[in-house]
Amino acid sequence: MSTQKEIRLIARPDERGIGAHLFELAQTPIPSAKAGEVLIKQTHMSLDPAMIGWMHPDTESYIPPVALGDVMRSSGFGEVVESQHPEFSVGDKVLGMMGWREYFVSNGQGINKLQADMNAEMALSVFALPGLTATQGLFNIGKPQAGETLVVTGAAGSVGSIVGQLAKADGLRVIGVVGSEEKADWIVNELGFDGAINYKSEHLSQQLTELTPDGIDVFFENTGGPIQHHIFDRMNTHGRIVVCGMIADYTTNEPALAPNWIPMIKKRLTMQGFAMPDHFHQVPQLLEKLTPYVMQGKVKYRAHTLQGLESAMEGLNLFFSGENKGKLIVEL
């Protein structure tokens, strides 16, 4: 009997951070598809910032944490290798929550069949969590209007880069906040953003003022950090703040405080946090909204691919260092 590798979470993140000490690598038999099931060979796994949250024993989060001893949760891309399910055939390319393992048996629920010519990078970078998150947050919460100004943090990240390109395609002025000159160059010269700010710069406030002469109408927050205060200060009347991620504060014991709420009243701002599990029932509508932008070539992406299942364990740390260039993907 052949075996496969899988990685289980066996401890909660502690002061040592995230790494191999939290996980256990196991060999298990490759399962078979029973009646009504498919066996999928996963070829690419997605690493997403939300996974940091799933590792913590936080009962307040939007989906339950991964239980200790369970295979680590993740979404991925794969190919059907056995099918006893009427809607799937051997060779189908699929997307779904498969976890950190090489083979996955499913009854088909939550597994989405892709076009035959879809490659793994585009599927995981655009049509999976990042693109759905960008579409939901930007259009349904941010409510962008042509001529307005949008600022997005984590602008070279998997969600931020799509948010900015969609807003740009809709006629907004788009400024991105990033953590390196290379990323600043990429979002401006490759993605077409109107401007970029490196949050490590010493003149954040001045740069932001120069790049947003008409103030800011939509603030799409992926990171937190001190620049949040500068962006908040420049919000326009009736501005919208989309709170999607706070990666800068996820692992601190005392998360940084946020701006005083007086401008919420004076400028009648709206701020809304969201998480995709609330919106999975809207995925068909979100894809319907997103797909035309992609088909018209308005959504570029780049994948940062790690090699081998085991690379996922340390790979998550790239979200904190910001050293990844593009959507983090693990190729199996």
Next chain:
Amino acid sequence: MSTQKEIRLIARPDERGIGAHLFELAQTPIPSAKAGEVLIKQTHMSLDPAMIGWMHPDTESYIPPVALGDVMRSSGFGEVVESQHPEFSVGDKVLGMMGWREYFVSNGQGINKLQADMNAEMALSVFALPGLTATQGLFNIGKPQAGETLVVTGAAGSVGSIVGQLAKADGLRVIGVVGSEEKADWIVNELGFDGAINYKSEHLSQQLTELTPDGIDVFFENTGGPIQHHIFDRMNTHGRIVVCGMIADYTTNEPALAPNWIPMIKKRLTMQGFAMPDHFHQVPQLLEKLTPYVMQGKVKYRAHTLQGLESAMEGLNLFFSGENKGKLIVEL
């Protein structure tokens, strides 16, 4: 020719705070109503926290500041004493923005005729800014549902006391935050709130936990101050935060920071600031919503009445000290 008194704003609030040094008392001729106009004798003026904002030269606020040299802006209750306007008759009771003066000439715009038996206290405490603000914020932003828990700060204030009573009438558990034992007693024993917390207590967090065993679904914020963090910490998933006032921070140079936004995501919270000038076109609908509660005796109020036009100048300070018991009204 008879004269009337009026009070003009002649300086911006400074480190000496608010008081007579910012104003000038003047005697001017009582005007006459020309064709299409009415002359109103104002008998009661309303003092509202928003007036503090109108005194500051803050271009970001929702309505322009009162210009230096102009009569101080305020809403009030009065009686038509001359009419050349087809829709008003001598003796009509009216509500409108009349300013700190005894007589006011209007073309009728923004002047609302009241039922003949409406008294000034009820008109200014319930059917003017406080009731409209409570109705807009609670129903259109807070979206309360029977069985939920609402916490309102400034709960014995003109807006907060109405918010709590409307929510209670709709079947919510209602907890009010106040600044004295007398006010705590009033909102619980007279208004029927389920509980009260004196924000000067040493055990805020523990009291709040005990009084909101099922967490908090709607947070109606009128004050700011440290208890904001405790309330925010207890928000439930999909909770709504209505930001209506921040009186604790209006006069500080460095307003206190607010809670980190991570729970906005984890709990998918919505926070919205509002100000009534955005909603003046909705006043008929707001009154339609509010009136049945009042008619059914579900909205009690109390007025704290100062005597004489000049008392308004120092009277505004009661918003900071919290010493007023009920809606602040100046009787002329």
